[in-house]
Amino acid sequence: MRIPPVSAHATSVPGSNASRFRATSLALALMVVIAACGDTPSLKGAVRNPPLQVAQVSLPGPDGQDVAMRAAPGGLLLAYFGYTSCPDVCPTTMADISRALTDLEPGLAERVTVAMVTVDPERDTLERLDDYLSHFFSRRIPLRTDDSARLADAAAAFGVQWEIEDHQPGEAYAVAHTALTYVIDDTGTVRVEWPFGFSSEDMAADMESLLEEAQS
């Protein structure tokens, strides 16, 4: 879940005071180097190493325009794969993100856009998806494709899986899906991933860290 711990176990090094001192110095030096890098703010969500690069992924959005998976300059794009007939998991996450954005200072929140890719293009039209998102967000991008290979490619870039429940035509069905939220920066790098149930407070903290870093 977290950035690998920096631990030299300096105090447990057996032997003379001199070697202990050396170990401690080394650990301190390491910490200084890491601090100096400065591009890895302490994040509460899951950080992948190496991070996923998703700028090459694009899907059709409003007005038939392809939308690339990268944020506007200095901003963040939160990407989620779900569907609008999802009564439990999706609206819970959307509501949590919405609350996190409300908790942010307006100046920061307005640099965040939420994109939702439907894994249920059979029932979700782009209009329907946009209507759904509008319930939670003003800055939103609905994404949908009928091309199953294209959807599969986009999902694979994120490691997203989904599975449509067997059903008769016209019958209601559920779609099992990966329920992570991917936080993407303006280079198309996934900076942090939030699992289902991640608190809105922690979401807000992660967005604040990343947005402040982007500003500096």
Added chain:
Amino acid sequence: MKSTSPGRRIAFALLAAVAVAVTACRGGGGELEVSDAWARTSPSMAEAGAAYMQITNGTATADALVAVSVDPAVAGLAEIHETVAVEPEMDSDEHSATADTGGHMMEMRAIDRLEIASGETASLEPGGYHIMLLDLARPLETGSTIELTLTFENAGEIVVTAEVRDSAP
């Protein structure tokens, strides 16, 4: 589940009376109690919704929630559901990286019964057990309330009022 028998109205009045009686007993112990019932506000176009609650079995014997019904003016159907995390198929190395980060799929299943042992509380909450409302007649609006009739194996039917909210109470 889709009971629309002629005696429905009478049954409903009876259930309401039972609910009042149950409420009146609250705090006395020895009852099956439902508390903190709420339903999530639904986006205007959504056909499905979810309701959550705490069910505490204060009786001496195990009980089980076996059915839920709802007024057709609210939704066409109510079902007991469970959301579970399922392991991803390990068909690429990518997935191993997400194994401990919630990278599995969330899957929703209808269940026949939700057992609640004596002295236990079943939490119906986001990402776990919930009452799924299908074919919503109209959007669930924040601040409104809906009634759900819960049928228990031993305790019988209990009508609960769920407040429509954006998040858990």
